[in-house]
Amino acid sequence: MRKHHNYAVILIYLTLFLSSFLGRAQNDTIQIVPLITYIGQLEQENNVKFSYLDSDLRPIKITTPTAILLNEILADIERQTNLNVSKLNDRYYTIVKNPLVELCGILIDNFENSTIPSATIEVLGTNKNIITDGNGQFKLTDIPRDAHLVINHIGYKTKYISVEKLLTSTPCPVIPMTTNYEQLNEVVVYQFFTTGINKEQDASISLNTGKIGILPGLIEPDVLQTIQALPGIKSVDETVSDINVRGGTNDQNLILWDGIKMHQSGHFFGLISAFNPYLIEEVTLIKNGTSAEYGDGVSSVINIQTENKVRQNFVGGTGFNLLSGDIFGHLPLSEKVSFQFSGRRSMTDFIKTPTYNRFFDKAFQDSEVAENNSTEDTSILTRNEDFYFYDVSGKILYDINNKHKARLSFIHINNHLNYNETTENENQNSILKQSNLSFGGSLESNWTSRFNTHLNLYYTKYDLDAQNISSEAQQLFQNNQVLETALKLTTHYKLHNTLQWLNGYQLNETGITNHTLVTQPAFKSSVKRVGLTHSLFSELTFNSSNNKWFARGGMRLNYITDLKTFDTFSAISLEPRLNVNYAITRNLKVEMLGEFKSQTTNQIIDLEQNFLGIEKRRWILSNEETLPITKSKQASLGLNYERNSLYLGLEGFYKKVDGVSTTTQGFQNKDQFNGEIGSYDVSGLEFLINKKTKMYSTWLSYTYNYNNYYFQDLVPHKFPNNLDIRHTFTFAGTYTYKDFKVGLGANYRTGKPYTQPLEGEDAIDNSTFPNKINYAEPNSSRLSDYLRADASFIYHFTLGKQMKASVGASVLNILNKKNILNTYYRLNDNNEIETIKQVSLGVTPNFSFRMNF
Missing domain, CATH: 2.170.130 (Ferric Hydroxamate Uptake Protein; Chain A, domain 1)
Structure with a gap:
């Protein structure tokens, strides 16, 4: 038995040895050889003759076929070389070039030796092109043998190569690409x-x-x-x-x-x-x-841009806090197309968290809800409020090729409040809906290395619908709607390495409707205006090669038309712009800025208590009758210093704004309903010092504003602006340790102006109906100073290889300081002056949990 076992072992080893030897011998027969040499070998072994041009075959090398039969060998040669082998008779064959060939290849980075996906391969002289796949591979069929390829990819030098050259290489040859290093000027940014x-x-x-x-x-x-x-x-x-x-x-x-x-x-x-x-x-x-x-x-200008790059892998996340939950994602649909989405909805209509309660108290303190909630006898009063909000957005990203990119975006924002109040004798229902729906598209085109264009168009609709229905048969409805469409074309041309030229045209059509209906006493008002604005703009930007100078100067020309009357109430509005920065030293820069600007849309502020008194702003369009175009002039001069981890910034400015109305500024005195037109100017100083290291950052900022109104038809003509906050201080700091972050800060500012009634018997004017309050000079009093301290922390951690998570908590107004944000007065049913004080948020906690994958 032992002897048979030894024989079996020897037999196994002998089999493995022979297999290895035969395999190695077979591998030795497979090699890359010149095609002409291999053709001569075939002629001798098979007693045949091949007719061909030496110049066609001399550069070509092939991998020796493994087939045995001649017809299979010739088929393999055709596959490898894109040559056409024809049999004339049993002895004679011809070999000629195919006019159309099939070609494949693999692009790699010649430095990192990694494949290059999403590169563009174009066949010059034809309309054929292809994009390399995720492995950097491509395949082209039926292309002219004498054609040339041009290979493009952002970050790599453009490569030109002949089809013939690739055919003489190995099948699916590797094509190296050279990284394109472009020397850029050093740009200093302050963090x-x-x-x-x-x-x-x-x-x-x-x-x-x-x-x-x-x-x-x-x-x-x-x-x-x-x-x-x-x-x-x-x-x-x-x-x-x-x-x-x-x-x-x-x-x-x-x-x-x-x-x-x-x-x-x-x-x-x-x-x-x-x-x-x-x-x-x-x-x-x-x-x-x-x-x-x-x-x-x-x-x-607050310009918000969503992610604009087509992704090749999915990313997303979800989370919640004590007000809402949300989800977002970016989903690749192909190598050229991806889709991003987000959605958020409040939990306020089915969960009343401490954060919701604080926000609700803040939002509704100056409303019928707050008044009724504070009534002494609530045994006969039943209240029910249904409030929620949500927003959804999406974006389709399509890279047509490496020169053209198309984008399509949409966003929908919605707020809804339904408040119902029932007593033994009365039922009152108030509904408020506020929404914004917008669609936009853009096309970015890089025509040459020096010239590119950006085309943008959009449609947006804003709706504010409110109704107040009581059992006393009075119904009150109000609607504010804004419809706007726009088209904008911007071109950029690189005149020189240091000089850029921007030009463009913009068309805006804006229609605004304000509709009011009261059933008892009967009243109806509907005002609709449509404005059309044509704008031309041109601008030059200079950035010196040593980066000491940055200068941008331009002009915008607006032509504005009222489509209702077809009158031009401001036929031409010229708006120069200037932006100059100079680096005095490596660490010190000086900046000088200036601009003229205008706008044709404003918000009037309705101070009545209708619709719960919570959403008081209504959009209106400028016109010749009641509100002119609002225009501004502004100039500023600043110094910025940064060295190591220390930054200091100081900027002084002056701004003058003409064409403001008492109805758009929120006046709460005898002039609040008159609609006089005036202006305001503000001069100020902004200072910031920030010390920052890898683990902590601390800063102190200070702002000084001196802000005054000028109204020719009011007495006095000059008085403090409603937003005249003279002094504002912020002191804060953050600390980071590994995955833990904490922030703590305090904000202090002096009180804003407000107007008090006169004292004594002169406070109420009983000679008119309805009676009115007699006020002192506008904004001659000031609220007490404002102070609020806030804190927050966030901790990041992982939930696996592909998922990251974080938890966070924050507290607003941790000192529970009861800051008065505004004070105004009104007459109650007993002809007595009531003082209304709007109070800041109390102690407001919040908590969040998020996951990203």
């Missing part, structure tokens, strides 16, 4: 506070939401709340829908989302932003020195 917030070379502020670290009171990168951390920007009523930039009202900010003008920016009546931050790629804030391509927005 503020935390990662992702930068001051650019043209003095604009950019926010990269994907990189923004932590800020006090924020656990999510809400862009409209984040920008309020910057000097010169605040919200006097603690909202994101009422942002005041250098003393201007919120309707004087141009807010763009993927190039679409937005007429609604907030949820929960302005307390949180309506834009999901997790698909936003960058936000640009411009306070002065605006490019000529932007119209509107006499106070600022």
Whole structure:
């Protein structure tokens, strides 16, 4: 038995040895040889003759076929070489070149030796082209043998190669591509506070939401709340829908989302932003020195751009906080097409969290809801409020080729409130709906290395519908609707390495309707205006080769027409723009900015208590009768110093705005309903010092504003602006340790102006019907100072190889300081003066949990 076992082992080893030897011998017979040499070998072995041109075959090498039969060998040669082998008779064959050939190849990076997907292969002289797949491979059929290929990919030098040369190589040859290194001028940007917030070379502020670290009171990168951390920007009523930039009202900010003008920016009546931050790629804030391509927005431009690159892999995330839950994703559909989406909905209609309660108290404190909630006898009063909000957005990205990119975006924002109040004798129902629906498309084209164009068009619709129905048979309806369509073409031409030329045309058609219906007493009003604006703009940008100088100067020409009367109430409006920066030293820069701007849309403020008194702004269009075009002039001079981890910035500015109305400024005195036209000017100073290291960042900012109205028809003619906040201080800091981040900060500002009634018996004018309050001089009193401290923390961790997560918590107004945001007066049913005080948010906690995959 042992002997048979030994024989078996020897037999196995012998079999393995022979197999290895035969396999090695077979591999030795497979080699790359010149085609002419191999053809001569075939002639001798098979007693045949081949007729061919030496010049056709001499450069070609092949892998020796493994077939045995001659016809199979010849078929293999045809496959490898794209030659045509024809049999004349049993002895004679011909070999000629095919006029049309099949070609394949693999593109690789000649430095990293990695494959290059999404490169464009074009056959010159034909309409044939192809994109390399995810492995860098391509295959072309029926292409002329004498043609040439041009290979393009961003980041690589363009390559030209003949088809014939590739055919003489191995099948599916590897084609190396050389990286294109372009020497760029050094651009100095200053990073503020935390990662992702930068001051650019043209003095604009950019926010990269994907990189923004932590800020006090924020656990999510809400862009409209984040920008309020910057000097010169605040919200006097603690909202994101009422942002005041250098003393201007919120309707004087141009807010763009993927190039679409937005007429609604907030949820929960302005307390949180309506834009999901997790698909936003960058936000640009411009306070002065605006490019000529932007119209509107006499106070600022807030340009929000979503992610604009076609992804080859899926990314997404989901999360919730104590107000809402959301989901987002970016889904590749092919190598050229991807789709991104986001959705968010509140939980406020079925879960009443502490955050909701604080926000509700803040939003409704100046309304019928608050009044009735505070009534002493609630035994006979039944209340029911149904409030929710949501937003959805999407974007289709299509890279037509490496020169043309098409994009299609949409966003829908919605707020809904249904408030019902029932007593023994009365039932009252109030409904408020606010929505914004927008569609936009763009085409980016790089025609040459020096010339490119950008075409953008959009349609947007804003609706505010409100109704108030009571059992006393009175019904009140109000609608404010904005319809706007626009087209914009921008061209960029590179005149020189240091000189860029921008030109363009923009067409805006804006229609605004304000409709009011009251059943008892009967009243009906419907006002609709449509404005058409043609704009031409041109601009030159210079950036010196040593990066010491940056200069941009341009002009915008507006021609505005009222389509209702076909009259031009401002036939020509010229708006020069200037932006100059000079680096005095490596660490010190000086900037000089200036601009003229105008806008034709404004918001009037309805101070009545109708519709719960919570959404008081209504969009209107400028006209010759009641509201002219709003125009601004602004100039500023600034110094920026940065060395190592220290930044200091100082900027002084002056701004004058003409064409403002008492109805758009929110007057709460004897002049609030008159509609007089005037102006305001504001001079100010903004200072920021920021010390930042890898682990911590701390900063102190100070803003001084001196802001006054001028109304020729009012007495006195000059008085403080409603937004005249003289002094604003912010002191804050953040700390990062590994995956843990914490932020703590305090905001202090002096009180805003307001108008008090006269004292004593002169306070009420009983000679009119209805009676009126007699006020002192406008804005002659001031509220008490404002102070609020906030804190937040975020912890990041992983839930596996493909999933990251974070938890965060924040507390707004941790000191529970009861700041008075506004004070005004009205007469009650007993002809007594009531004092209405709007109070800031109390202690407001929030919590969030997020997952990204």
